[in-house]
Amino acid sequence: MEFLQYLSPSTQFVLFSALKIFAVFGVVMTAVAYAVLVERKVSAWIQNRVGPNRTAPFFINYLPVIGPFLVRLGIFQPMADGLKFLLKEDFTPNYVRKVYFWIAPAITVIPALMTVAVIPFGSTLGTEKMVIADLNVGILYTFGIVSLGVYGIVLAGYGSNSKYPFLGSIRSSAQMISYEIPMGMSVIPIFLVAGSLNLGDIIRYQAEHGWMILKQPVAFVIFLIAAFAETNRLPFDLPESESELVGGYHTEYSSMKLALFFLGEYANMIASSAMMVTLFCGGWTLPFVTALSTPSSSILIGLLHIGVFFAKMALFMILFIWVRWMLPRFRYDQLMDIGWRRFIPAALINIVVTALVVAFLHD
Amino acid sequence: MSTKVVARAPLTFYERTYLPTILSGLKVTAKHFTDTVFRGKTVTMEYPEERWVVPEGYRGAPYLVKDQEGAIKCVSCQLCEFVCPPKAIRITPPGADGAPADRTNAEKMPKEFEINMLRCIFCGMCQEVCPEEAIFLQKDYSLTGESRAEMIFDKAKLLKLGGTHGGVQKWKHKLEGAKAQEVFPV
Missing domain, CATH: 3.30.70.3270 (Alpha-Beta Plaits)
Known part of the structure; x- marks a missing residue:
């Protein structure tokens, strides 16, 4: 690591940023692949099924006991699925609006991956902060980027030039725009309490004063439910609603373009899980353990922090998957009713009450 | 042809919060999950290894x-x-x-x-x-x-x-x- 000293600070910054981007990108992609597997497995278990348990690469025969167990868990399924998506025929129906049809999957994926940039997924590793972009307006950036995600779905529905995708995209535009408002308003009290928009500062505040989920339970519930709606997960999967709209906005897509939509959906789930961990559940810190709640220069502790963050995130991912089998899909008017007439007033009241409490009790 | 009007009790406030539905959903899914994972109660017959018992009088080949x-x-x-x-x-x-x-x-x-x-x-x-x-x-x-x-x-x-x-x-x-x-x- 000698050569690092001879580099200028800006070169070092570019180098480390590039490294972090590649690492995070790799981790998120792997997490997406395995989230699909976890989804299939957990769904199977909830429905008293077995789930994927056959995919076995050739070298599995050389692993005596652990090999069959891994095959039974379906550990190799994501690789086979990925390969399948790459090798399938990429079919473009001839009645689609080509430009929008081609651009829509990209527009879905890119914002989903960009939101991960501001999330502090660990304290420090050596001297390097474990966040790609330590923005002072982190949360504003996130909401700005997340709201771009709706364009992908709308363009997919419009570009497909077919009735089911069109209905799906109409529903999604209404749904995602409606739920961005309560989602954005639900986090305002957190910044009132913490006094900063920087996500790193919020984690530091939580390490000192306890998790936000205890101080702002109403905000958490609203954010959680709005996150379900924003990521188009059941019980709010109206844009997709397989039983009504065939496949929703991605009915006409196949091969890697379809895979990109799934990738976007799961990357969104990961991003919103990460956001919930950061905002409400203390990020990479654990209470009652001093070594785990303060930044440390030790590499081992740094890695442990990252591990804590990913463990918390995994719990939220499992919640996302679990809820899918807990509740039936909401009707369209019920969805709008909850968004506009329940959550927005609740979030507003929460903001006012928090502001009053902060103003009168903290001075 | 007469229609019978079924009286439906209006939902209570507790019911309108969706909480009872969520809790019962939680209970049902958790039960099935534990049944499958810890007690091995699956409905799946893993075909090539497990086979069904062919009944008497079955018309096969x-x-x-x-x-x-x-x-x-x-x-x-x-x-x-x-x-x-x-x-x-x-x-x-x-x-x-x-x-x-x-x-x-x-x-x-x-x-x-x-x-x-x-x-x-x-x-x-x-x-x-x-x-x-x-x-x-x-x-x-x-x-x-x-x-x-x-x-x-x-x-x-x-x-x-x-x-x-x-x-x-x-x-x-x-x-x-x-x-x-x-x-x-x-």
């Missing part, structure tokens, strides 16, 4: 059978070939100077007996029509092959798969009867 003395029962009468609705059976009779039957007193046996398992509809008419009880629908339900030619089962294969199926041994009794006639003075 038709095979030729031998009698308890290992002789071919079929006498090449071609009734099954005639009755077969999808024309899956093809019998080549031995002809005038063909090989004789391999059991005494039976006139002939088929030179070749083929069943195209791709055509067969497992209706059981061949079994029903057979005067010799030589063909039976057995319990095989998953027939696979790598080519169409492979799915045409010939006489040797059908006999091998069919096994033995004892019966009244009509021809043996007739032979014994005939012999007895010769011995007993009338």
Whole structure:
């Protein structure tokens, strides 16, 4: 690591940023692949099924006991699925609006991956902060980027030039725009309490004063439910609603373009899980353990922090998957009713009450 | 035609928060999850390793059978070939100077007996029509092959798969009867 000293600070910054981007990108992609597997497995278990348990690469025969167990868990399924998506025929129906049809999957994926940039997924590793972009307006950036995600779905529905995708995209535009408002308003009290928009500062505040989920339970519930709606997960999967709209906005897509939509959906789930961990559940810190709640220069502790963050995130991912089998899909008017007439007033009241409490009790 | 108005109690505040629904959903899914993961209660039958018990009287693939003395029962009468609705059976009779039957007193046996398992509809008419009880629908339900030619089962294969199926041994009794006639003075 000698050569690092001879580099200028800006070169070092570019180098480390590039490294972090590649690492995070790799981790998120792997997490997406395995989230699909976890989804299939957990769904199977909830429905008293077995789930994927056959995919076995050739070298599995050389692993005596652990090999069959891994095959039974379906550990190799994501690789086979990925390969399948790459090798399938990429079919473009001839009645689609080509430009929008081609651009829509990209527009879905890119914002989903960009939101991960501001999330502090660990304290420090050596001297390097474990966040790609330590923005002072982190949360504003996130909401700005997340709201771009709706364009992908709308363009997919419009570009497909077919009735089911069109209905799906109409529903999604209404749904995602409606739920961005309560989602954005639900986090305002957190910044009132913490006094900063920087996500790193919020984690530091939580390490000192306890998790936000205890101080702002109403905000958490609203954010959680709005996150379900924003990521188009059941019980709010109206844009997709397989039983009504065939496949929703991605009915006409196949091969890697379809895979990109799934990738976007799961990357969104990961991003919103990460956001919930950061905002409400203390990020990479654990209470009652001093070594785990303060930044440390030790590499081992740094890695442990990252591990804590990913463990918390995994719990939220499992919640996302679990809820899918807990509740039936909401009707369209019920969805709008909850968004506009329940959550927005609740979030507003929460903001006012928090502001009053902060103003009168903290001075 | 009168309509009956069902009185529906308005939802209470607690019910309108969706909480009871969420909790009951949580309970049901958690129960099924633990049942599957910790008690191994799955509804899945993992097919090639686990197989279902084929019930008696199941109409699987038709095979030729031998009698308890290992002789071919079929006498090449071609009734099954005639009755077969999808024309899956093809019998080549031995002809005038063909090989004789391999059991005494039976006139002939088929030179070749083929069943195209791709055509067969497992209706059981061949079994029903057979005067010799030589063909039976057995319990095989998953027939696979790598080519169409492979799915045409010939006489040797059908006999091998069919096994033995004892019966009244009509021809043996007739032979014994005939012999007895010769011995007993009338």
